[in-house]
Amino acid sequence: MKLQLEIWRQAGPNSEGHFESVTIDDAVAEMSILELLDHVNAKYVEARKEPFAFASDCREGICGTCGLNVNGRPHGPGKNTPACQQRLHLFNDGDTLKIEPMRSAAYPVIRDMVVDRSALDRVMEKGGFVSVPAGTAPDADTLHVNHQTAELALDHAACIGCGACVAACPNGASHLFTGAKLVHLSLLPLGKEERGRRATSMVDEAETNFGPCSLFGECADVCPAGIPLTAVAAINKERARAAFRGKNN
Numbered sequence: 001m002k003l004q005l006e007i008w009r010q011a012g013p014n015s016e017g018h019f020e021s022v023t024i025d026d027a028v029a030e031m032s033i034l035e036l037l038d039h040v041n042a043k044y045v046e047a048r049k050e051p052f053a054f055a056s057d058c059r060e061g062i063c064g065t066c067g068l069n070v071n072g073r074p075h076g077p078g079k080n081t082p083a084c085q086q087r088l089h090l091f092n093d094g095d096t097l098k099i100e101p102m103r104s105a106a107y108p109v110i111r112d113m114v115v116d117r118s119a120l121d122r123v124m125e126k127g128g129f130v131s132v133p134a135g136t137a138p139d140a141d142t143l144h145v146n147h148q149t150a151e152l153a154l155d156h157a158a159c160i161g162c163g164a165c166v167a168a169c170p171n172g173a174s175h176l177f178t179g180a181k182l183v184h185l186s187l188l189p190l191g192k193e194e195r196g197r198r199a200t201s202m203v204d205e206a207e208t209n210f211g212p213c214s215l216f217g218e219c220a221d222v223c224p225a226g227i228p229l230t231a232v233a234a235i236n237k238e239r240a241r242a243a244f245r246g247k248n249n
């Protein structure tokens, strides 16, 4: 399979970036986009050229580390699939692939296709703890959670934090990510502790670094975990709940 690649090259956060053209004529349809980049890098190393930097970890669609734009779309053309799981059979022989970092004001480029997504971690830092003594962990079977609630919480806990939702959003909003975390944390018994405080801090942090949501829906279209667009409603719902019931409820 012959592919024409335009791959982003940027030496550092303050350097000018540009696309570098690479022609590959021995790609195979079973390769993932990341494996295609490995293949390019192997050729570059052999030719004593600087390989391209890109992020990956599990390569199984679990960790959310792989983040690229392929032909302008976060992760690539496949719907709800992370870059590590998108295969070249999605393309035709002779196609051009434009591979670049996920683009958002909140994601500064570190090098080539590696971006700093720590703004998402800061949203989680604001909500991922309780400040009251919670005692030892209770027996699991003393905490009853009905099946429907458990399923809903787990569906939203499936968010892998890749940040594709932000890169796909014309406003650079993180409402799908933040909403998914708010839904999953607020539905389970231990997450009810300081629910209002958590929601307020997480939403405030999200609004500091990311844009507003206009319900375009591009975020849900690219989300590898299939988080539904309804998750964004949790932002206003949890904030209004905290305003009426107080931050510790």
Ligand code: FES
Pocket: 056, 057, 058, 059, 060, 061, 062, 063, 064, 065, 066, 082, 083, 084, 085, 160
């Ligand atoms: S590398 Fe872990 S989700 Fe893609």
